[in-house]
Amino acid sequence: MSQYRTFTAADAVEYARQFGGVDNPDSLVDSLEVGDGNLNLVFKIFDTQGVSRIIVKQALPYVRCVGESWPLTLDRARLEAETLIEHGKFCPEHTVKILHYDADLAVMVMEDLSDHAIWRGELVKGKNYPLAATQLGGYLAQTLFHTSDFFQHPYQKKKDVIRFTNPELCDITEELFFNEPYEQHDRNAYPRELERLAEALRDDEELKVAVAGLKHRFFSNAEALLHGDIHSGSIFVAEGRLKVIDAEFGFYGPIGFDIGTAIGNLLISYCAAPGLLVPREAADAREQRLNDVRDTWNSFAEGFLALAAEKSTDRALATPGYAREFLGKVWSDTIGYCGTELIRRTVGMSQVADIKNIDDRAMQVECVRQAITLGRSLILLANHVPDIDALIMRIRQNG
Missing domain, CATH: 3.90.1200.10 (Aminoglycoside phosphotransferase (APH), C-terminal lobe)
Incomplete structure (x- = not known):
C-alpha cells in the first residue's frame, strides 16, 4: 500500500485530532504507545488535562513479537474494523465503538476504555x-x-x-x-x-x-x-x-x-x-x-x-x-x-x-x-x- 507509513506518537496525535470526533481537536496534545500485543501499535491520546480520550491503533506489516521475518497483511485492519462495526450493529453495549478507519494506512480510531x-x-x-x-x-x-x-x-x-x-x-x-x-x-x-x-x-x-x-x-x-x-x-x-x-x-x-x-x-x-x-x-x-x-x-x-x-x-x-x-x-x-x-x-x-x-x-x-x-x-x-x-x-x- 503506497500510502502506508508507520505512525509515530506525533502522527497518532494528529490523526486523532482529525478523526477522533472530539469537540476541541486542539485539546489533544500527547500520546503514549501502550500496545503489548503481537501485531499492532496502539496509542492512547491525551488531552491538556492528561486525560486519555481516544485510542489510535495501527496494524504493522509483520508479527511484532517476531519481527519482519514474519510478514502479515495490512488488510487485517480493515477486517478488524469491519468485524467490530458489524458486531456493533447487533450488540453495541458490548462492542468497542469504531470512530474511523483508513484501510490504506491500516489505522483505526476507537473509543477510549480507560475506565475499564x-x-x-x-x-x-x-x-x-x-x-x-x-x-x-x-x-x-x-x-x-x-x-x-x-x-x-x-x-x-x-x-x-x-x-x-x-x-x-x-x-x-x-x-x-x-x-x-x-x-x-x-x-x-x-x-x-x-x-x-x-x-x-x-x-x-x-x-x-x-x-x-x-x-x-x-x-x-x-x-x-x-x-x-x-x-x-x-x-x-x-x-x-x-x-x-x-x-x-x-x-x-x-x-x-x-x-x-x-x-x-x-x-x-x-x-x-x-x-x-x-x-x-x-x-x-x-x-x-x-x-x-x-x-x-x-x-x-x-x-x-x-x-x-x-x-x-x-x-x-x-x-x-x-x-x-x-x-x-x-x-x-x-x-x-x-x-x-x-x-x-x-x-x-x-x-x-x-x-x-x-x-x-x-x-x-x-x-x-x-x-x-x-x-x-x-x-x-x-x-x-x-x-x-x-x-x-x-x-x-x-x-
Missing part, C-alpha cells in the same frame, strides 16, 4: 465481575445469531463470507491451535519438566484425529462472523460493563470456536488460580470460574434460542426444535475448541499472564500440567459431554 480494565489482568488478581460472563454470553448470542443463516439473507451471507475472508490470520490460528502444539516446533514454550506430557500429546493418535476434525470444521464451517480470538485479554470490564476489542482474526467460521475460546480462557484462569492466590482465595476463584463457564454458555444458548424463535428469517431453519438441535452440534464444537485453547496457551507460543505470573516454579508447572490434561480430556470427550452440568463435573474430576 483488561479482564485477564483482573482475573490474575482474583477480582470478580459478577455480570461479566453473562454479558459475554449475551454478546456471543447477538453477534453470532445475527451473522448466521438463521438471520442473514443467503445472498448477503455469501457476500459477507467473501468480504470477511481472512486467510493470513486464519493461517496463524490454524498453526497455533491445531498443528504446532501436537508436533515438535521451535515456537512451543511449555515447561521443560513437562516434556513427557508434551511428547504424549504428539504420540496420541486418537487425540490428533480429534484435533484434525476440529481443524477441518474451522476450515469449512462458515456458520457466523466470528470474533476469531475472543479471550480474556481482548475483553475490557468495569462494574456492570463489558466491552470486546481486537477482532482482527474475524472471519466466518464455526460458532463453537468463539464460545470455546472464551470458555477455554476462563478455564486457564481456573487452572492457574492456585499459583496466583492464597489457598482460600484460590478455592473461591476456582468456584467463580466454574460459575462463569456456566453463565457464559447458558447466556449464549438462552439468548440464541430466544433470537431464533423471534427473528429467524429462513423458513426451514425456523422449524420448531431445529435451533435447539443445531446448538447441540455447537455445544460439541465448543468443548473441543475449549480444549485446543487450553493446550495452545500452555504448550504453544501464545503464553498468557495467568500462567506467566505464577512465581513458584513447581506450582507453575503443576498448573500447566492440569491445563494440558484438562485440554486433552475435553478434546477427546467433546462428543460425550451432554450438557453444561456434565462439563462442570468433568472439570472437577480433572483436579
Whole structure:
C-alpha cells in the first residue's frame, strides 16, 4: 500500500485530532504507545488535562513479537474494523465503538476504555465481575445469531463470507491451535519438566484425529462472523460493563470456536488460580470460574434460542426444535475448541499472564500440567459431554 507509513506518537496525535470526533481537536496534545500485543501499535491520546480520550491503533506489516521475518497483511485492519462495526450493529453495549478507519494506512480510531480494565489482568488478581460472563454470553448470542443463516439473507451471507475472508490470520490460528502444539516446533514454550506430557500429546493418535476434525470444521464451517480470538485479554470490564476489542482474526467460521475460546480462557484462569492466590482465595476463584463457564454458555444458548424463535428469517431453519438441535452440534464444537485453547496457551507460543505470573516454579508447572490434561480430556470427550452440568463435573474430576 503506497500510502502506508508507520505512525509515530506525533502522527497518532494528529490523526486523532482529525478523526477522533472530539469537540476541541486542539485539546489533544500527547500520546503514549501502550500496545503489548503481537501485531499492532496502539496509542492512547491525551488531552491538556492528561486525560486519555481516544485510542489510535495501527496494524504493522509483520508479527511484532517476531519481527519482519514474519510478514502479515495490512488488510487485517480493515477486517478488524469491519468485524467490530458489524458486531456493533447487533450488540453495541458490548462492542468497542469504531470512530474511523483508513484501510490504506491500516489505522483505526476507537473509543477510549480507560475506565475499564483488561479482564485477564483482573482475573490474575482474583477480582470478580459478577455480570461479566453473562454479558459475554449475551454478546456471543447477538453477534453470532445475527451473522448466521438463521438471520442473514443467503445472498448477503455469501457476500459477507467473501468480504470477511481472512486467510493470513486464519493461517496463524490454524498453526497455533491445531498443528504446532501436537508436533515438535521451535515456537512451543511449555515447561521443560513437562516434556513427557508434551511428547504424549504428539504420540496420541486418537487425540490428533480429534484435533484434525476440529481443524477441518474451522476450515469449512462458515456458520457466523466470528470474533476469531475472543479471550480474556481482548475483553475490557468495569462494574456492570463489558466491552470486546481486537477482532482482527474475524472471519466466518464455526460458532463453537468463539464460545470455546472464551470458555477455554476462563478455564486457564481456573487452572492457574492456585499459583496466583492464597489457598482460600484460590478455592473461591476456582468456584467463580466454574460459575462463569456456566453463565457464559447458558447466556449464549438462552439468548440464541430466544433470537431464533423471534427473528429467524429462513423458513426451514425456523422449524420448531431445529435451533435447539443445531446448538447441540455447537455445544460439541465448543468443548473441543475449549480444549485446543487450553493446550495452545500452555504448550504453544501464545503464553498468557495467568500462567506467566505464577512465581513458584513447581506450582507453575503443576498448573500447566492440569491445563494440558484438562485440554486433552475435553478434546477427546467433546462428543460425550451432554450438557453444561456434565462439563462442570468433568472439570472437577480433572483436579
